[in-house]
Amino acid sequence: MAYKIITSQCTGCGACEFECPNAAIAFKRDTFVVNPKLCNECVGHFDLPQCNEVCPVPKTCVPDPAHPAGGDD
Amino acid sequence: MSAPVIPLESLRVSRAKAAPSACGGCGPSAEADSLPPEIWAKVKDHPCYAEGAHAFFARMHVAVAPACNIQCNYCNRKYDCANESRPGVVSERLTPEAAAAKVVAVARAVPELAVVGIAGPGDAVYDWARTKTTFALVRERLPELTLCLSSNGLAMLEHVDDIAELGIGHVTLTINAIDPAIGAQIYPWIFHQHRRWTGEDAARILLARQVAALEALVARDILVKVNSVLIPGVNDQHLPAVNAFVKAKGAFLHNVMPLISAPEHGTAFGLQGVRGPTAQELAAVQDACGGGARLMRHCRQCRADAIGLLGADRPPDFAGEPETADAPFDHQAREDYRCWVEVERADREAAAAEAALATRTVAAPALKIAVCTKGGGRVNQHFGQATELTIVEVDQAGVRRVGHRRIDNHCVGCTGTEAQLDAAIAVLTDVPIVLCAKIGPVPRRALEAAGLIIIEDDTAPYVETAAAQIYRDHLAGRDAATG
Ligand code: SF4
Ligand code: SF4
Numbered sequence: 001m002a003y004k005i006i007t008s009q010c011t012g013c014g015a016c017e018f019e020c021p022n023a024a025i026a027f028k029r030d031t032f033v034v035n036p037k038l039c040n041e042c043v044g045h046f047d048l049p050q051c052n053e054v055c056p057v058p059k060t061c062v063p064d065p066a067h068p069a070g071g072d073d
Numbered sequence: 074m075s076a077p078v079i080p081l082e083s084l085r086v087s088r089a090k091a092a093p094s095a096c097g098g099c100g101p102s103a104e105a106d107s108l109p110p111e112i113w114a115k116v117k118d119h120p121c122y123a124e125g126a127h128a129f130f131a132r133m134h135v136a137v138a139p140a141c142n143i144q145c146n147y148c149n150r151k152y153d154c155a156n157e158s159r160p161g162v163v164s165e166r167l168t169p170e171a172a173a174a175k176v177v178a179v180a181r182a183v184p185e186l187a188v189v190g191i192a193g194p195g196d197a198v199y200d201w202a203r204t205k206t207t208f209a210l211v212r213e214r215l216p217e218l219t220l221c222l223s224s225n226g227l228a229m230l231e232h233v234d235d236i237a238e239l240g241i242g243h244v245t246l247t248i249n250a251i252d253p254a255i256g257a258q259i260y261p262w263i264f265h266q267h268r269r270w271t272g273e274d275a276a277r278i279l280l281a282r283q284v285a286a287l288e289a290l291v292a293r294d295i296l297v298k299v300n301s302v303l304i305p306g307v308n309d310q311h312l313p314a315v316n317a318f319v320k321a322k323g324a325f326l327h328n329v330m331p332l333i334s335a336p337e338h339g340t341a342f343g344l345q346g347v348r349g350p351t352a353q354e355l356a357a358v359q360d361a362c363g364g365g366a367r368l369m370r371h372c373r374q375c376r377a378d379a380i381g382l383l384g385a386d387r388p389p390d391f392a393g394e395p396e397t398a399d400a401p402f403d404h405q406a407r408e409d410y411r412c413w414v415e416v417e418r419a420d421r422e423a424a425a426a427e428a429a430l431a432t433r434t435v436a437a438p439a440l441k442i443a444v445c446t447k448g449g450g451r452v453n454q455h456f457g458q459a460t461e462l463t464i465v466e467v468d469q470a471g472v473r474r475v476g477h478r479r480i481d482n483h484c485v486g487c488t489g490t491e492a493q494l495d496a497a498i499a500v501l502t503d504v505p506i507v508l509c510a511k512i513g514p515v516p517r518r519a520l521e522a523a524g525l526i527i528i529e530d531d532t533a534p535y536v537e538t539a540a541a542q543i544y545r546d547h548l549a550g551r552d553a554a555t556g
Binding site for chain 1: 139140141142144195199200264267268269
């Protein structure tokens with residue numbers, strides 16, 4: 001399952017973009033978004049999804065049920 | 074072109090007229106005397122480090138570091154950090170190129186500009202590439218500017234060589250606790266080595282990394298200032314121990330800053346009802362730390378995107394000011410200003426020495442005075458325009474600055490004369506006298522009703538001179554005034 005960012009809660013700090021090992025996160029039109037084609041939930045890189053580990057706002061980087069095709073755990 | 078931060082002419086009313094030819098003759102100063110010469114040379118034009126410089130030199134912060142690697146309970150990430158060196162919201166997201174261009178634009182309009190810092194709004198070292206690029210660009214265009222860096226220290230150790238190579242001579246580390254049990258009450262989590270740490274583990278890792286960074290910086294002769302946020306009920310009793318510890322590790326200055334906290338800030342502390350310290354509580358902790366690392370008492374917690382003399386922030390003037398890369402740059406105006414400041418500072422030192430002589434014969438207890446000044450070390454501000462009061466203490470040893478009390482941020486959201494008056498009365502319970510250039514009849518009556526003595530002097534005297542005069546007149550009686 002790919003991750004997504006709940007835009008309404010995002011502070012725009014960019015920490016997730018900085019940490020993402022797959023460069024799946026980018027700043028597009030005023031907000032950070034995950035490219036579900038690139039996100040694999042950090043599998044093979046780290047034990048835990050980096051965007052969710054670093055994000056200062058709880059429940060803002062979350063699994064995206066619309067894109068269940070990412071890396072599997 | 075925008076006006077300078079403080080109209081230069083308004084500062085130039087002294088016995089020392091602008092006299093560039095006298096440049097280089099900066100006389101001996103009390104501040105200079107208390108420091109080894111090589112350190113004094115590094116800090117004398119730095120408004121955050123040399124108390125005498127903050128009246129004359131401007132510094133700006135550029136907000137190129139939005140991301141943070143720790144969470145502090147006094148910070149709400151949605152509205153940027155309210156503490157450390159950045160109360161208020163940083164309104165811009167800048168790329169390194171845009172930030173460097175802005176620095177050049179400000180330097181063009183403000184010859185007082187001496188320092189460029191990066192302090193946030195997140196952590197300036199976490200995404201080091203952005204900060205490094207910004208500093209390198211500024212260095213290339215305006216090599217004479219002092220570069221300054223503030224950080225929580227968690228990610229710093231690996232970049233200490235870069236910091237030294239960029240010629241960054243001053244680094245600020247925020248260290249709020251040296252006991253993991255106390256640290257855990259301040260930091261809910263840190264992000265380190267690709268995972269989140271919580272509780273005392275987080276506090277322990279953070280402290281170890283801060284200490285390693287501090288030692289590595291000191292080993293490279295980089296001056297380190299340590300900031301601590303005073304959080305009543307959490308680390309107030311603990312800060313003297315922090316002070317002794319950072320001093321032993323080689324920190325050059327320790328700056329104890331008041332927590333800024335209100336429920337409407339949405340911070341953990343704000344929501345838990347943890348309040349900021351009163352001016353008196355802050356002064357008590359600063360006094361308790363007096364014997365350790367040199368304490369800094371004139372810090373104004375400037376915002377991450379602040380521009381101005383300390384205490385006179387004016388970022389809106391420069392918001393989005395366009396910079397044309399090849400417009401001619403007048404280095405002469407900056408040179409002239411520096412020369413004038415050298416003369417003026419020497420003159421002010423002489424006035425302070427004179428004031429010290431004048432108080433020596435007065436046998437009376439120490440007296441605190443709240444002064445309205447907009448820079449230049451002079452009494453030159455209307456009470457109604459003051460957003461903060463400079464507190465000086467006079468006794469037989471002379472006149473010392475002992476702190477600043479803000480009167481603009483007491484209640485978030487309320488503004489205007491009444492709020493300012495209430496704030497002034499609240500922060501001056503231990504200060505009997507207000508000294509200003511002018512004051513309106515309404516605030517005068519209100520302050521006098523609260524028991525304060527108001528003294529007006531519109532001749533813009535040096536703070537030291539005027540304070541010494543008041544000390545003699547008001548405490549010793551006119552008979553003892555000469556000697
Ligand atoms: S889960 Fe990992 S790969 Fe996916 S967006 Fe977050 S950091 Fe990038
Ligand atoms: S880390 Fe969280 S708050 Fe920061 S940009 Fe990413 S999603 Fe937004």
